[in-house]
Amino acid sequence: MSALAHVSTASGQPASPPPAAGPGRHRFLPYLLLLPGAAWLFLFFAVPLVQLAAASLYDPNGSLSTGYALTWAFGNYPTALQAYWPQFGRSFLYAGIALVLGLLMGYPLAYAIAQKAGRWKNLLLVCVVAPMFTSFLVRTLAWKTILSDNGWLVGLLRDVHLLGPDGRLLATPVAVVLGLTYNFLPFLVLPLYASLERLDYRLLEASSDLYASPLKTFRRVTLPLSMPGLIAGTLLFFIPATGDYINAELLGTPNQYMIGNVIDSAFLVRLDYPQGAALSFLLMSAILAVVFVYLRRAGTEEVL
């Protein structure tokens, strides 16, 4: 550099500024900046993933005391699916219903906070985020108290005959879906809020100036503009909800167990590592497939 500067001064011309994004100097900078993230991803995502893939192909007759041999036992997959397809279906069903409920509640909520809350905006946002300061487990246990057979909610529902005299909420699919909806709602609301907050109110005015009904304005202007947030929120809600097992464990019964419960028991109780790994992979690919189709249909570049 100094030699170059010297030459330019010598030739009597003003020194040109050094090329900002010169090919030589900054070529590897983006990769260098990526290094910490990539290393993290490699160590805590890629390596365990490979290990899990290998474990899913272990000999199913192996045991803890003799060890497991990698025999490329692809049969683990159909066996696992055959034994546990009801729990698989249930996971997607419950997460799907919870997602619909979440959207019905979350969209108006995010819209209200972003567009209508005025000076209450920050307070309302805190209200959405504040429950996350307590542990997931504690919040789910709180629902056990709220939905308790002798609690006021069940009492009220019995009084208005929405529930039979022996009816209950706890230990039913309703409780599990409610729990899922509640626990993942903030993940849906926050990205939606971010999208809706950027929404330019003048566009809505323009739309109604052009004689669009409020419904049409929503469909043609608001919804498309909030799409990135909607998609991100949907994914952030649906993916963890499908794999969740705490809600089914605490609020449900064995008849509500989801695939997460099965994987938990395969690894910790039954010590059937090949099956646990195969189920984990099946869950992962099923979710990936759903997400892929969804993104194709929704057609967005913003998320992926």
Added chain:
Amino acid sequence: MRSALRPLTRRGLLTGTLGSAALLAAGGTLAGCGTKGAQQTEAGCASEDLSGTEKKLAFSNWPQYMDVDEDNNSKRPSLDRFVSKTGIQVTYTEDVNDNNEFFGKVQNQLAACQSTGRDVMVLTDWMAARMIRLGWIQKLDKSKLPNVEANLLPSLRNRPFDVDNHLAVPWQSGLAGLAYNGRVTGEIRTVDELLTRPDLKGKVTALTEMRDTMGLLLMSNGHNPGDFTANQFDDALNKLKKAVSSGQIRRFTGNDYAPDLAKGDIAACIGWSGDIIQLGFDDEQIKFVVPDSGVMLWSDNMLVPNKATHKANAEELINYYYEPAVAATLAAYVNYICPVQGAQAEMEKIDPELAANPLIFPDEAMLSKARVFMALDEQQEREYETKFQQVIGA
């Protein structure tokens, strides 16, 4: 950006990452084929006992399983007395919350013959049996355990997984039987009532602990949980399955049935004696029932794992807790079954009411109904556990 390099896009990065992960998968699977066996022998993992020079001991136990001072929760009278009596510094950790979870915690070290940093750990019968089977536990020197030899309850001797009584010494024992909340339902006498009575529908829980739940069911069919056949197990399991699919059984639980029973969300359950005594102190309508068909007896056992370097110190501790007076101090706090003979007389001095409680000091009649579950090998354990887990939903 006029760089010669293509701009980095999110999609590009993702493709790159997935691509490298795939490459890695190929390489990785070739490199790491399978796992090694976890089977060890005590001799193969022998380690020097440093007790002579190091007056130290690391003790892992369950939470609330040790007497604490009424005024100061950080003081543990019986343990403090051991420290001052022997000069052995005890590092006491309450890090056993769940047998399976704890197994996951120490599994890698013990399978590879490495130290877990623990000299004594307390685990339930079946987990103790599994670790003994895997050769992870050191034999104790009986000559250093005269109190255990003299005072261990006869029904806890020569258990199937430790026939010679030199691997596992009970810390506390307990019963798994029936319990009910008298405010919600009438008395319950038998397992069949629990599983079929219409007024209990949807208000019954059973334990996720296979040996306790299945043991009670086996006995209700007239079979012996200490020695049963696969067909007898299947019969008992079918009985359970019927109760699950009819909606009679609401949930399978660990310790968490206790608050539900107290609130009355569940009317009756299969539960553990110690929990029910505790609940009974607050509400005498909550009662424990020993069914006529029989009751399950389990213990949490003190074990010395391989590579623990203070075995002699550990033996001294185990022997100390089998002094009747010490055992009574402990039993007065934890309220489980005290495995030490002679502690009942000592308990008279502390709290006569507790001394008369058959759930802490069971009488002959109750002990004659108590059974210990059969020792299973790994194949059996997995087969039974898988069948059971399928019925309880996972």
